[in-house]
Amino acid sequence: MSSHRAHSSATISWRDIPQEVKPTVMSPAGRRRLNRQLIRNVLIGVLAVVLVAGAFEIWRTVSRNPQRFASAAGSRPVEEITLETNGVLDLAWAEQTLALRRDVGLMELDLYAAKERLMATNQVRQAVLTRKFPATLVVQLDERTPVLRLRARQPGGQTGEFLVATDGEVFTGSGFDRDELARLPWLGGVGLTRAGNHFAAIDAIPRVADLLALARENVPDLYASWRVVSLERAAHDRQLIVQSAEIPEIIFSLESDFYGQLARLDLIIERNRARSLRPVQSINLAVDAQQVPVSFRDGPLARQQPPSRPVRSVSAKPSSSSLVTFRLP
Amino acid sequence: MKNPSRHIAAVEIGTSKINVLIGQITPGRGVSLIGFGECQANGVAKGVITDFKQASDATHAALVAAEQDARVKIDEVFLAQTGGHLRGFHHPATVNVESAENLVSRNDMQRACELAMSKELEDGRIVVQYLQRPYLLDGKMVGPNPERLHGEKLEGGCWTVHGDQAVVTNSIHVIQGFNLKVADMILSSLAAGTMLTTQQDRQQGVLMIDIGAGTSDFVYYRHGVPFITGVVAVGGGHLTNDLALGLRVTEGQAEKLKLRHGRGVVASRDKSDKVWLNGDLAIGDRQFPRMAIETITAARVQEIFEVVKKKLGFETNSDNCPAGVILTGGTSRLPHIEDAATRVFGVPAHLGELPAWVGEKLSHPAHSTVLGLLHYGITGRSDTALVRRKPKRTFLRKLFATA
Numbered sequence: 001m002s003s004h005r006a007h008s009s010a011t012i013s014w015r016d017i018p019q020e021v022k023p024t025v026m027s028p029a030g031r032r033r034l035n036r037q038l039i040r041n042v043l044i045g046v047l048a049v050v051l052v053a054g055a056f057e058i059w060r061t062v063s064r065n066p067q068r069f070a071s072a073a074g075s076r077p078v079e080e081i082t083l084e085t086n087g088v089l090d091l092a093w094a095e096q097t098l099a100l101r102r103d104v105g106l107m108e109l110d111l112y113a114a115k116e117r118l119m120a121t122n123q124v125r126q127a128v129l130t131r132k133f134p135a136t137l138v139v140q141l142d143e144r145t146p147v148l149r150l151r152a153r154q155p156g157g158q159t160g161e162f163l164v165a166t167d168g169e170v171f172t173g174s175g176f177d178r179d180e181l182a183r184l185p186w187l188g189g190v191g192l193t194r195a196g197n198h199f200a201a202i203d204a205i206p207r208v209a210d211l212l213a214l215a216r217e218n219v220p221d222l223y224a225s226w227r228v229v230s231l232e233r234a235a236h237d238r239q240l241i242v243q244s245a246e247i248p249e250i251i252f253s254l255e256s257d258f259y260g261q262l263a264r265l266d267l268i269i270e271r272n273r274a275r276s277l278r279p280v281q282s283i284n285l286a287v288d289a290q291q292v293p294v295s296f297r298d299g300p301l302a303r304q305q306p307p308s309r310p311v312r313s314v315s316a317k318p319s320s321s322s323l324v325t326f327r328l329p
Numbered sequence: 330m331k332n333p334s335r336h337i338a339a340v341e342i343g344t345s346k347i348n349v350l351i352g353q354i355t356p357g358r359g360v361s362l363i364g365f366g367e368c369q370a371n372g373v374a375k376g377v378i379t380d381f382k383q384a385s386d387a388t389h390a391a392l393v394a395a396e397q398d399a400r401v402k403i404d405e406v407f408l409a410q411t412g413g414h415l416r417g418f419h420h421p422a423t424v425n426v427e428s429a430e431n432l433v434s435r436n437d438m439q440r441a442c443e444l445a446m447s448k449e450l451e452d453g454r455i456v457v458q459y460l461q462r463p464y465l466l467d468g469k470m471v472g473p474n475p476e477r478l479h480g481e482k483l484e485g486g487c488w489t490v491h492g493d494q495a496v497v498t499n500s501i502h503v504i505q506g507f508n509l510k511v512a513d514m515i516l517s518s519l520a521a522g523t524m525l526t527t528q529q530d531r532q533q534g535v536l537m538i539d540i541g542a543g544t545s546d547f548v549y550y551r552h553g554v555p556f557i558t559g560v561v562a563v564g565g566g567h568l569t570n571d572l573a574l575g576l577r578v579t580e581g582q583a584e585k586l587k588l589r590h591g592r593g594v595v596a597s598r599d600k601s602d603k604v605w606l607n608g609d610l611a612i613g614d615r616q617f618p619r620m621a622i623e624t625i626t627a628a629r630v631q632e633i634f635e636v637v638k639k640k641l642g643f644e645t646n647s648d649n650c651p652a653g654v655i656l657t658g659g660t661s662r663l664p665h666i667e668d669a670a671t672r673v674f675g676v677p678a679h680l681g682e683l684p685a686w687v688g689e690k691l692s693h694p695a696h697s698t699v700l701g702l703l704h705y706g707i708t709g710r711s712d713t714a715l716v717r718r719k720p721k722r723t724f725l726r727k728l729f730a731t732a
Contacts, residue, residue, distance in 0.1 A: 011449060013456040014410075014497050019510045027382075029389040030507040037508065 077103050079135035087143025088175035089123065094139050097121075106131050122171035122198055123163075144169055146176065147209045148229060150187040152199065168205035170198065183224070185212070189232030189241070204234045204254070211240065211258045218259070219266050239286050246280070253286035261285040264292055336363075336401045338392065338509070339702030341409040341517065342500060343695075344373050344543025344566060345659070347388050349395040350691070350699040351403060352706070360707050362700075364399020365691065366391040375543040375562045376412030376517075378499045389507050405512035406504050407702045409520055410457050411544050413562030414493035419462070420448045421486040433466065433475045433483055441485030453494050458516055460488040460555045470552065490516060490558055513706065518546035518558050520701030525655050525681035526550060535652035536645060536674065537681065538637060539698065540660035542566045547637050551649070559640045561633060565660030568629045575625045576617055582606055590619055591626035593666030630666055634673035645674045654678035659695040 023031055078100060083091045098114050111129045118127040118141070126142040144165035152170075154160045163173040164187055173181070187208075192199045208229055215223040228243040233251075240252040247269075252261050264285055272280060278296040287293055334355040341348045351364035368391035372380030396403060422444030426437050446459055464471050466480035475483065497514075504511050522537040531550035539546040543564045549557040568591060572583035590604050603616040643649065653676045656667055661680055670678035683692055687700060 011446070011456050012494070014501065014511075014514050017455075017498050017501050019501065019505055022505075025502060026506045026508060027385045027389050029393055030505075034508040 076106055076135050078106050078109065078137050080137070082132070082136055082138045083141070084138070085141035085143055087123070087141065087145070088177075089141060089143060090175060093174060094118070094141075098139075100137075106133065106135055106137065109137065120197070121174065122165070122169045123174060125165075125167075125169075144171065146171075146173060146181070146184060147212050148187040148205070149181060149184045150190070150192075152192050162199070164202065164205055166206060166209040168201035168203060170200075170202065185226045185242075186228045187231070188228050189230035189234070202231070204231050207254055208240060211252060211262075214258050215262055219262055222262075222266060222269070237286075247283060249282040251282070251284040251286045256286075256289070260289060264289070268292055268294060335404045336399070337405055337407060337512070337703065337706055338395060338403040339407045339409070339520075339699040339706070340388065340392070340504065341411075341520075341698045341702070342373060342376075342378070342384065342388055342503065343370055343411070343541055343698075344376055344564065345541070346370055346695065347373075347391040348696060348699045349388075349391040350696070350703060351395050351399040351401065352703040353399075353401070354703075354707055360703055362688070362691070362703070363401065364395045364397075366393070366395030366398060368394065373543070375564075376541070376560070377414060377496050378503065381499060381503070384499075385503050385506050388503050392507050392509075403509060406509050407513045407515060407706050408500060408504060408511045409517040409698050409702055410492065410497065410500065410514050411517040411541070411546055411560055412492065412496060413544060413560055414496045415457065415490060415516070415558075415560045416492070417488055417490045417558050418448075419486055419488050419557075420445050421484055422447070423482050423484045426481055426483055431479050431481055433478050433480060435476055437483050438464070438474075438476065438485065441483050442487070445485045445487040446489065448489070450491050454491045455494040455497050456489060457492050457497065457514060458490045458519070460490065460519075460558070462486040462488060462554060462556065463552050472552075473554070488555065488557065515702055515705050516546070516548070516558055517541075517698045518548040518560070519555060520699075520705050521546070521657055521681070521697040522548045522550065522555070522655075522701065523705045524683060524697050524701035525657055526652070528553065530652035530655075531555075533652045534650045535655060536637075536641070536650055536676075537655045537657070538634075538670070540564055540633065540656065540658040540666075541695075542659060545633050545637065545658070545660075547640075549641060549650075557641060559637070561636045561640065563629075563633050563636065565658075565663075567633075568626050568660065568663075571625050571629050572622065576621065578606065586617065586622055587626060587663075590622045592623045592664050593627060593630045593669035594672070595620065595623045595627045596665065597623055626663065627669060630663065630669045631673060634670055638673055645676050647676060650674070650676045655681045657681040657694045657697045659693075661694050 023034060026034060081091065081095055081098070083089075083094045097117055097120075099117070100109070100114075109131070111131070115127050115129055118124050118129075118139070123144055124141050125144050128140040130138040130140070132138050144167065146163035147166050148164040150162050150164060150170070151159055152162055160172070162170050163176075163181070163184075164170055170192065187202075190202055192202075194200065208231070212223070212229070215226070222244070225245040226242050227245060230241040230243070232241060233239040234254060238254040240254060242250040242252065244250060250265060252258065265283060268283055269280075272294070278298070281295040281297045282293075284293045334353050337352050337354055339350045339352065347368045347370050349366040350362060352360040353363050354360045368387045370384070371387045372378060372383030378384045392403065422441050424437055424441045424444060426433055428434055428437075441464070442461065450456065461473070462485075463473055464475045465484035465486075466475050466478055467482055468484075471478055501511050518537065518539055521539045526535050526537055532553045534549075534551045536547060536549045541564045543562070543566050545561040545564050547559050547561070548555050565587075568587050569580055569583045572578070572586055572591075573580050576583065576586070578586070586604075586606065597620040600618055600620055602619045604619050604622070605614055605616055607614045638645070645654075654670045654674050656670060656678060657680070660666070667678040667680060681694065681697060683697060683700065691700060
């Protein structure tokens with residue numbers, strides 16, 4: 001169905017009736033509608049003018065004096081720094097590390113630079129800085145937890161003590177309890193490489209951290225006696241060598257389950273204590289789940305003194321020893 | 330994100346009620362009915378505005394109610410046009426095919442159409458709608474697009490609907506008074522017919538009669554297009570008036586009797602069968618013969634159909650009106666009115682049914698016109714036209730639109 005709207009000049013269509021809106025012929029409802037429309041149009045016009053004028057003013061100010069915005073926004077200096085952390089770093093450390101100018105404004109503050117300063121130490125895994133108006137800077141830190149410690153040569157040539165986190169990152173450590181740190185095993189058998197101002201992360205550490213966490217949780221007495229964890233054979237033999245206060249060499253396999261290896265270690269030590277008084281020289285948990293070679297030193301079980309300093313490698317060759325294989329159920 | 334949808338109001342200024350239906354037309358997604366407003370009509374008699382202020386107030390109240398229901402502002406109005414002032418005529422025009430190969434060109438079609446629409450009207454008359462009929466090529470019907478067909482004489486024809494200029498202007502001014510513009514004016518019968526007839530009905534031949542309170546609009550479709558339209562200035566209100574005069578009751582009482590006991594044909598044979606006016610046995614309550622009520626209503630209904638038949642100008646039969654007669658409008662709810670139509674027109678008659686997607690709120694036959702206005706708005710004017718027109722509405726024009 002179609003209808004033609006064209007028509008000859010002789011005829012008049014309803015479309016020729018003028019439809020201009022005249023308020024005088026409008027009903028009150030129509031006039032109200034018209035007035036609302038006019039008001040809306042005026043408001044939109046005014047808003048448009050204000051926006052254009054504002055944009056022009058901003059452009060003019062930015063082009064003439066860019067510092068005006070920064071100085072205007074920074075009129076209120078930072079009065080307080082709030083620290084929220086899951087670790088041991090305190091507000092004093094944060095203030096010292098941030099090293100903010102006394103009169104620096106909150107808006108003037110370069111949050112990215114401040115974040116870089118905080119994360120310059122590897123102890124901070126993540127830092128979030130938030131402006132809380134009117135004058136508070138909120139610092140939220142996610143800190144790394146050390147699981148090992150090591151000695152390494154610093155860029156200046158001096159030997160220093162470092163901590164190793166669960167993800168393998170090496171950091172100097174600040175704010176930790178010294179007694180707590182003294183109970184951490186040393187890390188040996190690893191060569192550190194530099195990456196910028198830091199040491200590069202040690203790849204095998206996440207697996208070592210799993211072993212240490214399991215040991216601390218399930219055999220705390222054994223863990224307390226561990227002095228050195230060596231990665232000497234980690235790359236080639238996939239083995240970890242742990243030197244404890246009593247046993248010079250405990251070999252773990254990186255390939256198999258640590259929980260089972262710890263259970264076998266605990267069992268062997270218990271049985272040895274019950275059967276023999278000879279000191280154990282080496283326990284190799286990496287051979288088999290059922291057969292664990294254990295070598296003994298001559299002489300009665302002797303309490304060894306913990307080493308006064310970390311060693312890079314663990315000696316596994318006693319002067320005279322006998323080898324026994326434990327057959328486990 | 331730009332929202333390309335428009336809010337269109339279909340407005341029907343009827344003799345008893347004013348209906349406004351708001352549709353949200355989104356290109357490519359059809360129309361969504363989002364608001365409806367209804368108001369008792371004042372200042373309207375037989376579809377013609379007789380009191381501008383009263384009619385304006387009532388129409389604007391319905392528009393406000395519809396806008397509040399839809400919670401949107403109307404962009405433009407599709408206005409239904411009815412009333413006894415509307416008349417129509419067919420004006421054929423024949424042109425010779427200009428091409429040497431006797432192939433019909435678009436130019437030939439254009440000339441035939443312009444010639445068909447060129448008939449001058451009397452003073453004070455104004456064209457409401459042109460309805461194009463199928464072309465004839467050398468006396469044979471060739472449909473709406475004879476381009477590149479072979480022939481010598483091309484005949485185009487238009488059914489021109491015209492009305493009283495003052496009446497049409499008044500109805501437009503009523504809409505203008507609400508700060509809105511009339512985007513399209515469509516005959517009430519065409520709007521209702523679009524909703525109630527199928528393409529197959531229209532192709533075969535169907536008569537649709539919309540019996541309102543003051544007027545009865547009809548449209549006869551053939552070959553898929555509206556062939557004849559017309560308006561009879563008699564409607565359901567006349568049934569009420571007849572009852573009031575014949576039974577000597579008030580119009581309100583007559584309306585009650587019509588709704589309760591009126592029928593399209595006389596079914597009662599017992600003259601002693603009486604019905605109560607109110608049924609509450611209060612003072613003033615009295616009885617009337619059921620047969621008298623049915624005789625009065627059936628006579629007037631038959632008269633309406635006879636007048637429609639006379640205006641059609643031919644006898645309807647199963648050849649020219651195989652799809653029968655479709656009845657709609659408020660008065661079509663009169664029981665057995667379809668039987669009366671069947672007797673008069675000689676073809677089956679039935680009540681029009683709105684599509685299933687129309688909600689319960691709008692399923693009343695009296696709403697078929699406003700529904701058809703919106704339907705006509707998206708089908709009579711192609712969707713692509715709506716889409717093409719949209720980019721012309723620039724941001725600034727939309728921003729400062731006064732509608």
